[in-house]
Amino acid sequence: PVRAKELSKSTPALVSEVIKQSESDTASELSFRYNWCRKTNCNDSHSSDMASVSSVSGSVLSVYSGDFGSVDTQGSVQFALDYNEKSKEFQIYVTQCKDLATVDERKERSDPYVKTYLLPDKARMGKRKTSVKKRTVNPVYNEILRYKIEKSVLLIQTLNLSVWHNDTLGRNSFLGEREVDLASWDWSNRKLNWYPLKPRSLSIRNGVDHCGVMNLSIKYIPPGTLGPKNPPTGEVHIWVKDARDLPQLRPSGVDSFVKCYVLPDTSKKSYQKTRIVKKDQNPLFNHTIVYDGFHTEDLKDACVELTVWDHEKLTNHFLGGIRLGMGTGISYGIPVDWMDSTQEEVALWQEITSNPNEWIEATLPLRSSLAGKRKFRK
Numbered sequence: 001p002v003r004a005k006e007l008s009k010s011t012p013a014l015v016s017e018v019i020k021q022s023e024s025d026t027a028s029e030l031s032f033r034y035n036w037c038r039k040t041n042c043n044d045s046h047s048s049d050m051a052s053v054s055s056v057s058g059s060v061l062s063v064y065s066g067d068f069g070s071v072d073t074q075g076s077v078q079f080a081l082d083y084n085e086k087s088k089e090f091q092i093y094v095t096q097c098k099d100l101a102t103v104d105e106r107k108e109r110s111d112p113y114v115k116t117y118l119l120p121d122k123a124r125m126g127k128r129k130t131s132v133k134k135r136t137v138n139p140v141y142n143e144i145l146r147y148k149i150e151k152s153v154l155l156i157q158t159l160n161l162s163v164w165h166n167d168t169l170g171r172n173s174f175l176g177e178r179e180v181d182l183a184s185w186d187w188s189n190r191k192l193n194w195y196p197l198k199p200r201s202l203s204i205r206n207g208v209d210h211c212g213v214m215n216l217s218i219k220y221i222p223p224g225t226l227g228p229k230n231p232p233t234g235e236v237h238i239w240v241k242d243a244r245d246l247p248q249l250r251p252s253g254v255d256s257f258v259k260c261y262v263l264p265d266t267s268k269k270s271y272q273k274t275r276i277v278k279k280d281q282n283p284l285f286n287h288t289i290v291y292d293g294f295h296t297e298d299l300k301d302a303c304v305e306l307t308v309w310d311h312e313k314l315t316n317h318f319l320g321g322i323r324l325g326m327g328t329g330i331s332y333g334i335p336v337d338w339m340d341s342t343q344e345e346v347a348l349w350q351e352i353t354s355n356p357n358e359w360i361e362a363t364l365p366l367r368s369s370l371a372g373k374r375k376f377r378k
């Protein structure tokens, strides 16, 4: 089982004062099970932490659900792009889709529509939608979605075009998406083309808006590296250095901290956090977190989730996050929507995996949103 332990607040050196070892061995109905152990030498009063850690049983498992009734992506969308210089209008001519997935198996039914955004700043230009076509996996739209925008601004955008099933109860399902980098688009090409839809998890810049970046360094230490049975199991060391250009949520600057989980575990035992850095858009955390209990096989099924939060008295606000994993959409044989690492994140994780015992440094963009609502169950 993978276990978590925490090192010093500030150094990547190995320290180990065992506080609590959870050895509960309850079988869960899923094929994975985690027993976490936390080690720390922090000088904070952590008695309450200890109490909460020891109260968590080993059978916690988490189930994620992002979209309602998530379906496998299939089919294609046909569209053409144009920029009208005169009216300074970007036009997306959406003609049709074919072979879309059927959402409601029982009723053999999908009610698809097409939605567009311009990234990175999704909110600024807003979304556009086609009409909803009922009971068809081959909808025909022949509609033009329009954005009034300067060409120079348009050229730094990415078009995000997604297809959705419109559920009568508002539980819409994602059917697939395409992204078009408008900087490299050939604007002389006004032809209609078919584009195969891609699943969201494979999207190149999944949710990367202007949310700043995080500097971090990670290494994997396989069992036995430092001598016989030392460490007894593999360890992942995560050195959270700093974040830059965090969203300016408040005029006085954000009071930020970083939370860390190793998914699929979302229990307290998997949870670690840095200190809060006050009133700074470029906080220096310089904090090392260590998880042990890793077997080399776990590296492909686990996912390190780092999220940055603005700390306020009553609530914390999400500022951005990254997920380090293989991005396969699958963890221990189970499809999960949080296994959605971007190309950059996957590249870092692969580098860590293939270069054991080496600190791998990276600067990664923080994603503005992380898919997957978590449900907890004991």
Ligand SMILES: *[C@@H]1O[C@H](CO)[C@@H](O)[C@H](O)[C@H]1NC(C)=O
Residues within 6 Å of the ligand: 010, 011, 284, 286
């Ligand atoms: C981070 O912490 C280490 C150990 O305490 C210290 O030596 C180093 O100077 C710190 N780095 C920065 C950038 O403050």
Ligand SMILES: *[C@@H]1O[C@H](CO)[C@@H](O)[C@H](O)[C@H]1NC(C)=O
Residues within 6 Å of the ligand: 113, 129, 131, 132, 166, 167, 168, 169, 170
């Ligand atoms: C989807 O259906 C609901 C309820 O039937 C409706 O109110 C809503 O406007 C529809 N959404 C779109 C994008 O047309």
Ligand SMILES: *[C@@H]1O[C@H](CO)[C@@H](O)[C@H](O)[C@H]1NC(C)=O
Residues within 6 Å of the ligand: 115, 117, 119, 160, 161, 162, 177, 200, 203, 204, 205, 206, 207, 208
């Ligand atoms: C594209 O838009 C869809 C629908 O809002 C969203 O779920 C998806 O995450 C977006 N993709 C990116 C890369 O932002």
Ligand SMILES: *[C@@H]1O[C@H](CO)[C@@H](O)[C@H](O)[C@H]1NC(C)=O
Residues within 6 Å of the ligand: 215, 241, 242, 363
């Ligand atoms: C973070 O990365 C930037 C750019 O690579 C670099 O200038 C900065 O010194 C880094 N910060 C730390 C704490 O390593």
